[in-house]
Amino acid sequence: MRYRAVGFDVDGTLVINIGYCWEAFHERFGVSQKVRSLLRRRYEEGKITYEQWGQTEVGIWREMGVTYSDFVQVIRSFRLVDGAAEALGILRRGGLSLFVLSGTIRLVLELLLPQYRTIFDPVVVSDILFDEDERPVRFVPGQVLGMQRGDKGKELESLCEMMGLSPQEVAFVGDNENDVAALDLAGLGIAFCPRSRKAEEVADVTVKVPDLRAILPHIFGTPGEE
Numbered sequence: 159m160r161y162r163a164v165g166f167d168v169d170g171t172l173v174i175n176i177g178y179c180w181e182a183f184h185e186r187f188g189v190s191q192k193v194r195s196l197l198r199r200r201y202e203e204g205k206i207t208y209e210q211w212g213q214t215e216v217g218i219w220r221e222m223g224v225t226y227s228d229f230v231q232v233i234r235s236f237r238l239v240d241g242a243a244e245a246l247g248i249l250r251r252g253g254l255s256l257f258v259l260s261g262t263i264r265l266v267l268e269l270l271l272p273q274y275r276t277i278f279d280p281v282v283v284s285d286i287l288f289d290e291d292e293r294p295v296r297f298v299p300g301q302v303l304g305m306q307r308g309d310k311g312k313e314l315e316s317l318c319e320m321m322g323l324s325p326q327e328v329a330f331v332g333d334n335e336n337d338v339a340a341l342d343l344a345g346l347g348i349a350f351c352p353r354s355r356k357a358e359e360v361a362d363v364t365v366k367v368p369d370l371r372a373i374l375p376h377i378f379g380t381p382g383e384e
């Protein structure tokens with residue numbers, strides 16, 4: 159087998175009916191598009207770090223009086239992609255290590271895939287911390303070796319090193335703009351139900367069926383193909 163590990167994005171990939179959970183939260187909590195775009199632009203222009211971006215958004219939600227239960231309610235509307243349990247099980251039984259490299263927040267995995275810690279290692283996601291009144295208080299970006307978040311290509315490179323693998327031995331499954339560098343670097347980049355043309359362009363294969371089992375032939379190869 160060519161690949162030894164498979165990395166997954168979460169929002170839009172393992173969780174199929176959203177682009178980014180952050181956008182879904184903003185949408186449901188009623189944060190204006192103007193504020194969201196402004197913050198995104200400041201981040202993209204390098205004026206604020208990924209951490210400051212997240213912390214500012216958490217601060218906005220806090221000011222709005224949003225609570226932990228509101229997050230849970232939004233996440234309850236998210237849906238795990240079809241075939242997830244079966245596909246992940248087959249990959250693990252096939253001897254592949256599975257990991258998560260995502261800008262999502264941990265609560266999404268905790269609620270939708272409670273057994274995620276036994277499936278994926280490492281799990282690189284961010285956390286939102288809540289105070290005793292259940293109000294969001296802090297954003298903690300998940301980290302790879304203390305690196306600033308935001309570049310999944312560099313993060314994937316470090317993860318490969320940590321796992322003792324070359325990027326060529328790793329497949330990465332993602333859907334969006336923030337996955338482009340990782341899809342490009344991985345030995346097998348799988349654009350899964352892509353929401354970004356660039357992601358589709360840099361990926362080695364594109365899977366448009368919203369069922370995680372559809373990635374399996376690409377990872378295991380079909381008989382006679384090498």
Ligand SMILES: [Mg+2]
Nearest residue numbers: 167169170334
């Ligand atoms: Mg995504």
